[in-house]
Amino acid sequence: MSQEENASQSQSQRLDQDQSGKPIVLGIESTCDETAAGIVQGGKLLANVVASSMDLHARFGGVIPEIASRAHAEAFIPVVRRALANANLDLSQIDAIAVSAGPGLAGCLAVGVSGAKSLALAAHKPIYGINHVIGHISVTQLQFGTIPPDTLALIVSGGHTSLLRVHDIAQDVRVVGTTLDDAAGECFDKIARLLGFPYPGGPYIDRHARVGNPNALKVPEGLTKGNAGKKHPYDFSFSGVKTAVARWVEERQQDGQQVPVDDVCASLAHSVADVLSGKAMRACAADHSSVLIVGGGFSANSQLRRALLEKGKAAGVEVRLPRRELCTDNGAMVAMLGSNLVEEGMPSSPLDFSIDSAMALNKIYMAPKAHVAQ
Numbered sequence: 001m002s003q004e005e006n007a008s009q010s011q012s013q014r015l016d017q018d019q020s021g022k023p024i025v026l027g028i029e030s031t032c033d034e035t036a037a038g039i040v041q042g043g044k045l046l047a048n049v050v051a052s053s054m055d056l057h058a059r060f061g062g063v064i065p066e067i068a069s070r071a072h073a074e075a076f077i078p079v080v081r082r083a084l085a086n087a088n089l090d091l092s093q094i095d096a097i098a099v100s101a102g103p104g105l106a107g108c109l110a111v112g113v114s115g116a117k118s119l120a121l122a123a124h125k126p127i128y129g130i131n132h133v134i135g136h137i138s139v140t141q142l143q144f145g146t147i148p149p150d151t152l153a154l155i156v157s158g159g160h161t162s163l164l165r166v167h168d169i170a171q172d173v174r175v176v177g178t179t180l181d182d183a184a185g186e187c188f189d190k191i192a193r194l195l196g197f198p199y200p201g202g203p204y205i206d207r208h209a210r211v212g213n214p215n216a217l218k219v220p221e222g223l224t225k226g227n228a229g230k231k232h233p234y235d236f237s238f239s240g241v242k243t244a245v246a247r248w249v250e251e252r253q254q255d256g257q258q259v260p261v262d263d264v265c266a267s268l269a270h271s272v273a274d275v276l277s278g279k280a281m282r283a284c285a286a287d288h289s290s291v292l293i294v295g296g297g298f299s300a301n302s303q304l305r306r307a308l309l310e311k312g313k314a315a316g317v318e319v320r321l322p323r324r325e326l327c328t329d330n331g332a333m334v335a336m337l338g339s340n341l342v343e344e345g346m347p348s349s350p351l352d353f354s355i356d357s358a359m360a361l362n363k364i365y366m367a368p369k370a371h372v373a374q
């Protein structure tokens, strides 16, 4: 059994307590190219259904918002129905509905939020418009149990690379550092495109990196050294990485030379994993955090997972890495954050709440006006 499986098994044993008296929350996700519905009760996952429109975007090399929105409109009802059926529940047995209100693609968010509001109105249920990024942190509770107050979170997805301090998942999350330009996922996807991999290219780089030489090319480590490193101890920059690797590849392509794809992937992946894990561990040491939560689609990356587990072990930090199906966008993460809000007695969102495609990372959900001051 791997180190990862071992950690995950011993932690899931902590969740074997009875959750039957806890509220049941339906979570709906539609920020990008996944239409998803999850159902949780306390820390227990009852259903998790995901329909992806990724195949429809692959030939364009990136997500086309119009196509994604249409796919959400088609999949919304079937996905919610399947989640309820898998949990053996009907809508009347749900205690609350949560939906991602941002950040994400505006048209996609509008489909999920409107659908969720209609369900809430029809079934007389409270609704919570939640922050998708905070959902990526919250979902780890399904695997590892409650989040201690000294926790840091590293969120790495297609659009975000951020370090957050989680004082209270339902009420107080603060930004410690963030990317000043490209996110790690974005950088991987762009290099992958240049290497001829389909969208999204992150998983292809991961696979090829496993057999390549990580020292084959020198990849810059943005904001780690000198004054820039001192000024931005917990911020990230991946645009220099992207440009340097792209230039290296393009020069060889133009000269008609063969590009050593595995070595390019390994050098890129190891450099990015090193920067992300190094900054996260430094932030844990500075904040005396003994738990680091990792979330977002990029947290499925093997090189990052290994670097974090190794550095976490050396530093005495428990690294909470979600199982791969909980790393990428899903409804369980939305339901879990909804469950935290319900359990902490937070007031539900007003039915006229808006979507927020650029929702700030310290805004946990669309609270009623009187509750906005956090």
Ligand code: KG4
Pocket: 032, 156, 157, 158, 159, 160, 184, 185, 186, 188, 189, 200, 201, 202, 203, 205, 206, 296, 297, 298, 299, 300, 301, 302, 327, 328, 329
């Ligand atoms: O969180 P997510 O599912 O969607 C956003 O909210 O952005 O993250 C998607 C990102 C993509 O950039 C994808 O290439 C990347 O996560 N990704 C990976 C891996 N799996 C997904 N990147 C590197 N290695 C992976 N194994």
Ligand code: ZN
Pocket: 132, 136, 157, 296, 297, 328, 329
């Ligand atoms: Zn995401």
